[in-house]
Amino acid sequence: MPELQGILFYLFAALLLAAGAGVVTMRNPVHCALLLVVAFVAAAVLWLLLGAEFLAIVLVLVYVGAVMVLFLFVVMMLDINFDRLREGFWNYLPVGLVVAAGLGVQMYLVANSGLFDLQAHPNPKSYAAGESNTAELGRILYTDYLLAFEAAAVILLVAIVAAIVLTLRRRKENKSIDPAVQVAVDPAQRVRVLQIEAVKPVESAAGEDAGKPGKQSDGEGGS
Amino acid sequence: MVDAATATLAGWFEPLLGAYASWLAILMVTVAQIVALVLPLLITMALLTYAERRVIGAIQLRIGPNRVGPQGLFQPIADVLKLLLKEIIVPADASRLLFYVAPVISLFAALIAWAVIPFSPGVVLADVNAGLLFVLAATSLGVYGVIIAGWASNSKYALLGCMRSAAQIVSYEIAMGFALVTVLMVSGSLNLSDIVEGQRGTSFLSWYFVPLLPMFLVYFISGVAETNRSPFDVAEGESEIVAGFHVEYSGIAFAVFFVAEYVNMILIAALTATMFLGGWLPPFDFAPFTWLPGIFWLFFKIAFILFVFLWFRATFPRYRYDQIMRLGWKVFIPLTIVWLVIVGLWQLSPLWLWGK
Numbered sequence: 001m002p003e004l005q006g007i008l009f010y011l012f013a014a015l016l017l018a019a020g021a022g023v024v025t026m027r028n029p030v031h032c033a034l035l036l037v038v039a040f041v042a043a044a045v046l047w048l049l050l051g052a053e054f055l056a057i058v059l060v061l062v063y064v065g066a067v068m069v070l071f072l073f074v075v076m077m078l079d080i081n082f083d084r085l086r087e088g089f090w091n092y093l094p095v096g097l098v099v100a101a102g103l104g105v106q107m108y109l110v111a112n113s114g115l116f117d118l119q120a121h122p123n124p125k126s127y128a129a130g131e132s133n134t135a136e137l138g139r140i141l142y143t144d145y146l147l148a149f150e151a152a153a154v155i156l157l158v159a160i161v162a163a164i165v166l167t168l169r170r171r172k173e174n175k176s177i178d179p180a181v182q183v184a185v186d187p188a189q190r191v192r193v194l195q196i197e198a199v200k201p202v203e204s205a206a207g208e209d210a211g212k213p214g215k216q217s218d219g220e221g222g223s
Numbered sequence: 224m225v226d227a228a229t230a231t232l233a234g235w236f237e238p239l240l241g242a243y244a245s246w247l248a249i250l251m252v253t254v255a256q257i258v259a260l261v262l263p264l265l266i267t268m269a270l271l272t273y274a275e276r277r278v279i280g281a282i283q284l285r286i287g288p289n290r291v292g293p294q295g296l297f298q299p300i301a302d303v304l305k306l307l308l309k310e311i312i313v314p315a316d317a318s319r320l321l322f323y324v325a326p327v328i329s330l331f332a333a334l335i336a337w338a339v340i341p342f343s344p345g346v347v348l349a350d351v352n353a354g355l356l357f358v359l360a361a362t363s364l365g366v367y368g369v370i371i372a373g374w375a376s377n378s379k380y381a382l383l384g385c386m387r388s389a390a391q392i393v394s395y396e397i398a399m400g401f402a403l404v405t406v407l408m409v410s411g412s413l414n415l416s417d418i419v420e421g422q423r424g425t426s427f428l429s430w431y432f433v434p435l436l437p438m439f440l441v442y443f444i445s446g447v448a449e450t451n452r453s454p455f456d457v458a459e460g461e462s463e464i465v466a467g468f469h470v471e472y473s474g475i476a477f478a479v480f481f482v483a484e485y486v487n488m489i490l491i492a493a494l495t496a497t498m499f500l501g502g503w504l505p506p507f508d509f510a511p512f513t514w515l516p517g518i519f520w521l522f523f524k525i526a527f528i529l530f531v532f533l534w535f536r537a538t539f540p541r542y543r544y545d546q547i548m549r550l551g552w553k554v555f556i557p558l559t560i561v562w563l564v565i566v567g568l569w570q571l572s573p574l575w576l577w578g579k
Binding site: 004028030031034037053054057058060061064065066069070072073076077132133134176179180182183 | 246318321351352353356357359360363364366367370371374382386389390393396413543545546549553
């Protein structure tokens, strides 16, 4: 039903624009970050309407599920006086307007260059219902674009290693113990199980009669 | 059946609404399907809270709730009524809208993944191609309920709890994702129904938990950590931070978090059963076992895994936070990557016996 898709498109496109506007206008940075999440979800729905289910789900999985969570983390932990950040708004406004105008002109020129015309990009070939978007993408990535894909993967790996190396430092005053060492502790080295005799052997101090109970307690202690 | 029902309904509304009748029909049928899925789920969840208290009671040589109804069976209803009648207190300077939205997001994320869970051949709300990816994406949304609740409460304990919980969920998601990648390699499909059918064989030895045993354990333990269940429940460690992210919630708002946690537990159990324990397939593919409809086998498997959840809680002491992080990053993730390579090589060798 094309009509329903059209309604859904306008609904989520409007949501995307509203959320995007909210990201830059809201006062509280946590609200901004949450609106960015809404924008991502709306964009994912738009991709879903275009039939790009893999991209849509991965957008939610990676950006909403992981990247924005870390982003929110940082924003929540910040303790910044946001009123001070907003000082000088009117001083910077002219510069900002010039930059915005420049960006707007650039976007207009690119969008009007004919490269993004409806004629230049006819509707994508529609696939049968059973066709798997994910399998197709995987096939292309691992055959036609293998080199570029691997190069991107290596770059990401280098970035990860670099980030870890840059942040990895051990504080001297930190007295925490490595959990791996703690888990690997052998109880036999830490705890000595002592067999304490419940009854002390009575010294046979007086007479021959004391001999019997003394022997008995010896036997108990030995067992 | 669904298409037929939609067509019949569209036929009824045709004289009233004209061309829009089919929209209404689709809407009604979809809502009916969702209700048919969610209602039993919520009843299961209510019974699970009762089962938890009784099972842990039995393990700890107590009795557990046995006053409301026969053997205390109506205890969950009494609890819900109590929570419904309580006042929801919003803390001073809390972010009101987010405070109310957070439990709803939690519940939404817990319920949405159920759309792609197949109960028996063809019985699934949305039989999508990328079902496995959808499940991963949907479960990764649950962390927002926790984060928003912790932040909106304007409370130190809630914020600490939400930070712990979010870091834990994000960490264990990686191991979970890798474990599911091995399932994907073995089954050759992202569709959950196809994954179950791929495990069909003469006995339970053809289920994926046999070749993927380490992944099965990693997935299940990560699932326990993802749902913030004991022994990974530092997010709500009572002895340190009262109750974690939902410490400021009372009444039915708290109950919604509670429902979300238990629905998530059932979801992890259902996913483990589907992906590693053959879903609706019987343990032996011959006469006495095949008499029982597949959906009951799925329910047995889910019930068993849920029991293991409760068993864990009654048995293990709580992990310390750095130990949780070590287990996730330094044990599970390397293990999954190594097993990924092993499965890949194994599949190329003639020793591979599980199809594809």
